[in-house]
Amino acid sequence: MSLPTLDFSLILPELVVLITALLVLIADLLWPRAASRGREQAPAVLALAGLILAGLLTLLAGEWSGATLQGMLVADALARYLNLVVLLAAALGLLLSWSYLPHFSTQRSEYYALYLLAVAGMLFLGKSIELITLFVSLEILSIALYVLTGFHRGQLAGGEAALKYFLLGAFSSGFLLYGAALFYAATGATRLADIAAQNAGGFYMLAGLALFLVGLGFKLAVAPFHMWAPDAYQGAPTPVTAFMSVGTKAAALVALFRVVQAAGSVPVGVWATALAFLSLLTMTLGNLAALRQSSLKRMLAYSSIAHAGYLLVGVVAGTAAGFDAVLFYLFAYAFMNIGAFAIASLLERPGFYAVQDAGIHAADGLFGRRPWLAVAMAMFMLSLAGIPPLAGFFGKLYLFAAAVESGWAWLAVAGVLNSVISAYYYLRVVVGMFMAEPSASAHLRLPLPASATLAVALTALGTLLFGLLATPWFQGISR
Amino acid sequence: MDLTTFPLLSLILWLPVLGALALFLFADARSIRVTALVVTLLDFAASLLLLPRWTPDGSMHYQEVLAWAAGLDFRYHLGVDGISLWLVLLTTLLGPIVVLFSWRNVTENVRSFFFLLLIQQAGMLGVFLSLDLILFFIFWEFTLIPMYFLIGQWGSGRRVYAATKFFLYTMAGSALMLVVILLLYFQTGSFNWLTLKEAGLDRTLQFWGFLTFALAFAIKVPMFPFHTWLPDAHVEAPTAGSVILAGVLLKMGVYGFLRFCLPLFPQATAIFLPWIAGLAIVGILYGSLTALVQKDVKSLVAYSSIAHLGFVMLGVASMNEQGLSGAVLQSVNHGLSTGALFLMVGMIYDRRHTRLLAEFGGLWRQMPVYSALFMVVVMASVGLPGLNGFVGEFTILLGAFRVNPLWAALGTLGVILAAWYLLAAVRGLLHGPLDNPANQHLADLDRREVLVLAPLVLLFFLIGLFPALFFDKITPAVELLLRDVGPVIGR
Numbered sequence: 001m002s003l004p005t006l007d008f009s010l011i012l013p014e015l016v017v018l019i020t021a022l023l024v025l026i027a028d029l030l031w032p033r034a035a036s037r038g039r040e041q042a043p044a045v046l047a048l049a050g051l052i053l054a055g056l057l058t059l060l061a062g063e064w065s066g067a068t069l070q071g072m073l074v075a076d077a078l079a080r081y082l083n084l085v086v087l088l089a090a091a092l093g094l095l096l097s098w099s100y101l102p103h104f105s106t107q108r109s110e111y112y113a114l115y116l117l118a119v120a121g122m123l124f125l126g127k128s129i130e131l132i133t134l135f136v137s138l139e140i141l142s143i144a145l146y147v148l149t150g151f152h153r154g155q156l157a158g159g160e161a162a163l164k165y166f167l168l169g170a171f172s173s174g175f176l177l178y179g180a181a182l183f184y185a186a187t188g189a190t191r192l193a194d195i196a197a198q199n200a201g202g203f204y205m206l207a208g209l210a211l212f213l214v215g216l217g218f219k220l221a222v223a224p225f226h227m228w229a230p231d232a233y234q235g236a237p238t239p240v241t242a243f244m245s246v247g248t249k250a251a252a253l254v255a256l257f258r259v260v261q262a263a264g265s266v267p268v269g270v271w272a273t274a275l276a277f278l279s280l281l282t283m284t285l286g287n288l289a290a291l292r293q294s295s296l297k298r299m300l301a302y303s304s305i306a307h308a309g310y311l312l313v314g315v316v317a318g319t320a321a322g323f324d325a326v327l328f329y330l331f332a333y334a335f336m337n338i339g340a341f342a343i344a345s346l347l348e349r350p351g352f353y354a355v356q357d358a359g360i361h362a363a364d365g366l367f368g369r370r371p372w373l374a375v376a377m378a379m380f381m382l383s384l385a386g387i388p389p390l391a392g393f394f395g396k397l398y399l400f401a402a403a404v405e406s407g408w409a410w411l412a413v414a415g416v417l418n419s420v421i422s423a424y425y426y427l428r429v430v431v432g433m434f435m436a437e438p439s440a441s442a443h444l445r446l447p448l449p450a451s452a453t454l455a456v457a458l459t460a461l462g463t464l465l466f467g468l469l470a471t472p473w474f475q476g477i478s479r
Numbered sequence: 480m481d482l483t484t485f486p487l488l489s490l491i492l493w494l495p496v497l498g499a500l501a502l503f504l505f506a507d508a509r510s511i512r513v514t515a516l517v518v519t520l521l522d523f524a525a526s527l528l529l530l531p532r533w534t535p536d537g538s539m540h541y542q543e544v545l546a547w548a549a550g551l552d553f554r555y556h557l558g559v560d561g562i563s564l565w566l567v568l569l570t571t572l573l574g575p576i577v578v579l580f581s582w583r584n585v586t587e588n589v590r591s592f593f594f595l596l597l598i599q600q601a602g603m604l605g606v607f608l609s610l611d612l613i614l615f616f617i618f619w620e621f622t623l624i625p626m627y628f629l630i631g632q633w634g635s636g637r638r639v640y641a642a643t644k645f646f647l648y649t650m651a652g653s654a655l656m657l658v659v660i661l662l663l664y665f666q667t668g669s670f671n672w673l674t675l676k677e678a679g680l681d682r683t684l685q686f687w688g689f690l691t692f693a694l695a696f697a698i699k700v701p702m703f704p705f706h707t708w709l710p711d712a713h714v715e716a717p718t719a720g721s722v723i724l725a726g727v728l729l730k731m732g733v734y735g736f737l738r739f740c741l742p743l744f745p746q747a748t749a750i751f752l753p754w755i756a757g758l759a760i761v762g763i764l765y766g767s768l769t770a771l772v773q774k775d776v777k778s779l780v781a782y783s784s785i786a787h788l789g790f791v792m793l794g795v796a797s798m799n800e801q802g803l804s805g806a807v808l809q810s811v812n813h814g815l816s817t818g819a820l821f822l823m824v825g826m827i828y829d830r831r832h833t834r835l836l837a838e839f840g841g842l843w844r845q846m847p848v849y850s851a852l853f854m855v856v857v858m859a860s861v862g863l864p865g866l867n868g869f870v871g872e873f874t875i876l877l878g879a880f881r882v883n884p885l886w887a888a889l890g891t892l893g894v895i896l897a898a899w900y901l902l903a904a905v906r907g908l909l910h911g912p913l914d915n916p917a918n919q920h921l922a923d924l925d926r927r928e929v930l931v932l933a934p935l936v937l938l939f940f941l942i943g944l945f946p947a948l949f950f951d952k953i954t955p956a957v958e959l960l961l962r963d964v965g966p967v968i969g970r
Contacts, residue, residue, distance in 0.1 A: 321550060387624060387650075388617040397613070397657070401551050404661040412661065416654040423650055427627075427643055435631040435639045471548045 007068040010075040012061070013054035013083055014123045020050025021116035028109035040108070044098050047112040048091060051119065055087040071191050073127040081327045082126035082254045086247045089334045090119045092455050093243030096342050099449030100239050104152050111151060118144035118244070122251035131180040131190040134255055138176065138219065141251065142169050145244050149236040161235025168218065168228045176215025182208030183263075192262035199265045209263045209271055213278075216259070219252040220308045223282040230289075233301035234357070238348060241297065242341035245304045246334045253311060253330070257323055260315070268318060276316045276411050283309025283418045290425050296344050296358040299425060300337070303384060306422060307333060313399045313411055322402035329395035332466055336383040336392055339459030343377045346452055363429055365438025369446055374433040376460040381426035383463045386419040394467030487528060488541050488557040491571065492604050494522045499597035508589040512582055515593040519574035519600070526571040529564060537561060537955030539610065539673065553613035553670045561956030562737050562807055563607045565949060566730055569814045570607065572934065573726045574600050577719040580822055580931045584829050585633065585717070592633060596719060599625035603727050607734060612660045612670040615739075616653075619695075622728065623649055626712075626720060633717040641708075641715035648708040652698035655691040663688065663743075676742040676963065689747035692740050693755075699732030700788050702755075703762040713781035718825025721777070725784050725821060726814035733788070733810050736795050737803065742960055745967035748798075752968065756796035756879075760889045762789030767896035776827075776904055777834045780820045783860070783900065786893055787813045793890055794875035798968055802878025803957040808949055809871030812942065816860040816868055819935045823853055826928055827908070830921050836904065841913030846923045850909045852932055857905055859939040861898045867942035 008015065024043045058080060067074045094115065101111055121141025128134035146169060150162025180190070186204035187195045214225060221229035233241045260271055286306030293299035311333075314326035347358040347366075367374035383390035396419065400412035498518025505511050533540065539558035547555050559567060577596060585592045602625065605618030623646050631642035664670055667678040680688065698705040709729075713721050736755075741748050766786030773779040791813065794806030826849065827842075828834050843850045855866075862868035872894060880887035913919060924932075942949060 324550060382624060388620045393617070393620070398551065400658065401661050401664070404658065405665050409658060409662060412658045413655065416657055417651075420647065420651045420654050423647060424643075427646060431631065431639050431643065434628060435642070 007066065009061075010066060010068045011073060011124075011127065013057045013087075014120055014127070016054045016057060017050055017116050017120045017123060020047060020053075021113045021120065023050075024109050024113045024116065040102075041098065043109040043112040044094065044101075047116055048094050050116065051087050051091045051094065054123075055084065055091070058083040058087065067129065069133075071193070072130040072133040073124070074129045075127060078254055078257070078323070078327075079127045082250055083123055085250050085327065085330045085334055086119060086122045086126070088331070089243055089246040089250070089338060090115070092334070092338045092342070092459060093239045093247075095451045095455040095458075096239035096242060096338075096345055097237070098451035100237060100345055100452075104154060104237075111148070114144045114148050114151075115240075115243070117141075118148065119247070122247045125251040126254045128255065129192045129258060131183060131192070134259075135173070135177060135180060138252075138255070139173065141248065142173070142219070145240070145248070148240045148244075149232050151240070152237050155235070157231075157235040158237070159235075161232045165228050165232040172215050172218035172225065174215075175211045175218070179208045179211030179215060182211065192258055196262045196264050201265045205263055205266050206270070209260070209266050210274075212259050212263075213256075213271070213274065216252050216256045217278065220249055220256070220312075221282075221305050222278050222308050222312065223285045223305065226282065226286070226305045226308075229305055230298055230301045233304065234295060234298045238297065238341055238345035241301070242338045242345070245301075245337055245341070246330065249304075249308060249311065249333075250330045253315065253326055257315060257326075260318070272316050272318055272408075275312055276408060279309045279312035279316055279411060280414050281309070282306065282312065283415065284421075287418050287421045287425075290422065293425075294360050296347065296360050296362055296429070297341075299360060299429075300340055300344060303422065303425070304337065306418065307337070307384070309418070310396065310399055310415055313403050313408070313415055316408055316411060317399075317402035317406040319402060319406055321405060322399075325395070325398035325402045328398050328470070331470070332383070332391035332395035332463070335459045335462030335466055336380045336390070339376060339456060339463060340380040340384065342452060342455050342459060343373060343380070346373070346446065346448065346456075360428065361432055361436075364432040364436045366433040368438060370448065373446075373448075373456065376456050377433060378430045379460055379463050381429050385423040385426045386416075387423075389468055391463050391465075391467040394471055486543050487525065488543055488559060488608050491522060491525045491529075491567065492557065492601060492608055494518060494525060495574070495597040495601040495604070498522075499594045499601075502590050502594050502597075505590075508586075511590050511593055512578070515578045515597060516575055518597060519571070519578050522574055522600070523568075523571040526568050529559065529567070533564070533952060535561065535952050535955045537957075537959035542610070548613075551613070551664070551670075552668070554611050555614060556611040556671060557608045558610045559608060560959075561952040561954070562960075563734065564952055565807065565811045566607050566727070566734055567604060569730070569811050570600060570603050570727050572938075573722060573814065573818055576818070576822070576931055576934065577722050579927060580722070580825065581717075581719045582927060584825075585719075588632065592629070592719075595625040595629050596723075599629070599723060603723075603731065606731050610672045612663070612672065612675070612739075614670075615672075616657055616660060619653060619731070619735075620650070622731070626716075626724065626728065629720040629723075630712060630716045634715040634720070635717075636715055637711065638715045641711040644708050645712040649695075649698055652705070653695035656695045659684075659688045659691045672738070672743075680744065682746055685744040685747040686750070689740055689744040689751055692735065692744070693751065696732040696735035696740065697758075699735065700729055700792060701732070701785065702758045702792055703765050703785070703789070704758075706762070706766075706785050709785060710778060710781045713784065713821075714775065714777050718821055718828070721781075721821040721825070722818045725780075726818040729784065729788055730810045730814060733791050733795065733806060736792070737807070737960070741795075741798070741964050745964040748964065749968040752796050752798060755792060756883070756886055759789045759792035759796055760886060760893075762786065762792065763890060763893035764789075764896070767893050767900060770900040771896065771903065773900075774836055775834045776836055776908065777821070777824050779836075779900060779904055780817060780824060783820075783897065784813070784817055786897060787817065787860075790872060790875055790890065790893065793879050793886060797875070797878035797882050797886070798961070798965070799878050799881055800954065800957055800961060801874050801881065803960065804950055804953045805871055805874030805878055807953045807957070808942070808946070809868075809875055811949075812859075812867040812871040815935050815938050815942075816856060819856040819932060820860060822931060822935075823849070823856060826924065831917060836907035838915060839908045839918060840911040840915065841909070842918065842921070843909040844913050845918060845921050848924045848929065852924070852929075852936065853909065854905065855936055855939065856932075857901045859943075861901050862894055865940075865943050867939045870943060870946040 124137035152158040187198040290302035383392035542558040545555040602622035609615035770782035
């Protein structure tokens with residue numbers, strides 16, 4: 001028996017994130033909590049440095065290719081772009097945590113260590129080409145996120161959210177594992193390439209794929225498996241919500257893409273039609289529910305569900321162009337959605353025992369108080385609604401183009417009509433900021449920490465320019 | 480400088496954007512106003528440069544093509560022909576006029592206001608100049624944003640309702656257009672207007688393409704029964720916003736029909752033309768009759784827009800040389816005369832903070848300059864021979880008559896009604912005794928206000944007396960359009 005090849009260079013970014021997670025934990029031992037104020041943020045600094053290093057390694061690695069660890073992980077263009085989008089979302093979310101966390105917790109290193117573990121889980125999930133690895137990666141990210149969701153211990157809603165997320169999440173993991181078992185039963189293989197090569201048909205493959213759709217659909221918050229999302233997104237600390245709403249979606253979508261590719265023996269028409277209806281249901285339900293929300297964060301949670309529906313359109317298309325569009329949209333979504341959550345977090349009043357949630361009217365009169373913040377938020381809202389020339393428009397353009405190209409014009413029609421519905425609730429926020437009387441709490445000072453300001457500035461720039469500037473070079477990534 | 484290779488259209492298009500960014504260099508309101516005025520004047524001057532070297536052959540001039548996207552082959556592709564030329568000039572002319580008008584009556588958030596005005600202008604110019612369907616769609620949708628904020632922040636009364644309705648209504652109308660643009664692309668491999676109009680699309684696609692495009696454009700025009708957003712938006716918008724809405728934004732709808740619906744979907748056009756004509760006539764009569772009973776003079780002007788745009792669409796539906804040329808010219812005329820009407824209503828509103836006809840009367844004695852100018856503007860709008868409105872309406876009626884005398888007869892009824900409701904406004908404002916004490920100390924127009932109106936009034940006469948100057952450039956483009964589309968429709 002020869003020794004398996006272990007090409008660690010292909011998973012260098014993931015290793016950097018994992019090692020940083022461990023260092024962050026140790027840092028807490030080296031610098032006890034009573035340490036001087038300057039070192040208070042040491043875990044955050046360390047974590048950010050790790051994320052940036054991992055991002056640089058991904059960027060500098062050039063064209064990745066090849067599998068490693070006995071064909072469990074693959075480094076390809078898809079994984080490379082997933083790395084970038086997850087690390088981007090993670091870094092932005094971390095900038096938000098910087099000033100948010102001290103409001104209710106003295107435990108820095110646990111938070112950042114879990115945060116980095118979730119990041120590592122997502123990165124590994126994007127590279128998984130083997131069922132067990134895929135499952136383990138998904139669990140790493142999920143368990144870290146369960147804990148992070150309930151991290152605000154003083155707050156009941158956070159605990160409830162975490163419990164709900166955990167119970168339903170565990171349930172969905174079961175589905176996914178059962179799906180993996182059925183794949184194995186049908187083909188005797190766990191590697192996706194081997195499963196695809198077997199080209200086995202029949203009930204086991206079909207049922208296995210269906211169970212996979214349920215399991216990953218849960219992580220993606222696809223209706224009807226979205227029930228946990230509004231509660232979890234609302235109850236979790238806002239920076240965590242911002243990060244996981246993008247990162248989890250991105251990783252789960254890549255996994256979904258790889259799995260449906262492997263299950264090539266199942267007729268495309270079957271799973272694509274199923275996904276198309278899930279997509280339609282998800283966007284419509286998310287948008288209709290968002291219309292009725294009175295909490296800004298919960299509205300954004302439902303909006304996030306709707307966006308999972310749009311993203312699925314690219315998977316339904318089933319083409320390389322479709323998945324290019326998904327990745328493009330994920331970048332745009334990282335900017336505009338994290339930006340929106342960033343401003344929601346600035347409008348909240350987190351306390352040690354509970355967060356006073358930002359209501360839908362919390363932003364009223366914001367233009368008078370912090371004009372640039374209001375302008376940024378308006379950009380995020382309009383971009384989420386898909387108004388050109390913002391990033392969200394170009395994302396939708398590519399998604400719907402891929403759908404039309406593959407003959408899913410009706411799904412594109414559903415998508416654009418949904419965008420119109422969504423414009424109503426996004427505009428409500430804009431109306432409040434620019435056209436309504438200031439809210440009751442408007443006389444209170446609105447602190448603007450430097451780190452969060454940086455996050456808002458970066459996301460606003462990204463929302464404005466990504467669609468216009470990235471359009472020329474963003475193609476052929478998943479080919 | 481070699482004007483044949485110089486990107487003149489890009490200059491016209493992006494100058495307002497640069498100007499909008501330049502506003503952030505200044506802190507005081509005066510410098511901001513001056514910058515906005517200088518920029519809009521420069522933009523107007525730049526657009527005038529289109530005229531001297533114009534060759535009236537109906538083709539696309541000053542084209543610029545830049546590769547942009549990958550994957551989907553949409554490009555930065557600009558061009559201007561006889562149909563869009565005057566609309567571009569109308570847009571750049573109204574720019575400095577609304578800036579000058581807003582000089583003193585916009586005091587809150589001055590920078591934001593002029594920033595929005597400038598990017599609005601860029602967006603509208605983009606609509607008229609784009610020859611790539613995606614680029615067109617981007618500008619088309621983009622124009623919603625600045626107008627939404629202009630109405631919502633500086634409007635009156637129910638401004639939030641009006642702004643939201645405007646945004647959602649027009650967005651809903653154009654949403655489906657995007658899907659059809661994509662369908663066209665995957666059938667022909669191009670977003671390029673020049674390629675698409677030669678492509679010979681199949682009948683089903685033409686049918687659905689026409690329906691979705693026409694929905695977007697009919698809402699913008701607005702054609703009856705898609706007009707309900709207009710009275711709200713026009714009445715609640717600040718004067719500058721109303722002028723731009725009536726002057727240019729509505730013309731984007733007409734332009735859309737001329738540029739896209741007719742040449743791209745000729746077979747479907749043949750099917751739907753009678754419907755367009757019917758709705759146009761209903762719009763003329765409905766707009767006129769509703770204008771007759773308005774108590775608020777701004778609402779009156781708003782409903783008159785529906786009637787006037789009905790005329791323009793009747794010209795489009797005639798689908799012959801007179802009808803189409805008249806529609807293009809009348810679009811410009813309506814921009815000038817209704818723009819002037821909104822400006823004059825705004826001037827009176829600035830003084831009295833009411834627009835109810837019942838509050839006024841006898842202004843002739845108190846404000847002679849205002850009254851004289853108001854009469855000229857009304858006459859232009861009514862269509863008095865010698866002024867611009869007559870030329871446009873007459874040409875359209877001529878075109879309509881050649882297709883169906885009944886259309887022309889009903890249209891003429893609209894001319895009579897227009898005289899009725901506009902003269903009713905004249906009577907309410909200017910005639911009668913000056914018995915409302917609040918009106919007895921109104922100041923007449925100052926130099927700035929006269930300066931705002933002067934170019935418009937001059938153009939009324941210029942177009943009215945020398946229409947050939949304008950038709951010269953419009954007609955070849957219309958002929959080219961008819962050469963492609965006419966045979967399909969049987970005209």
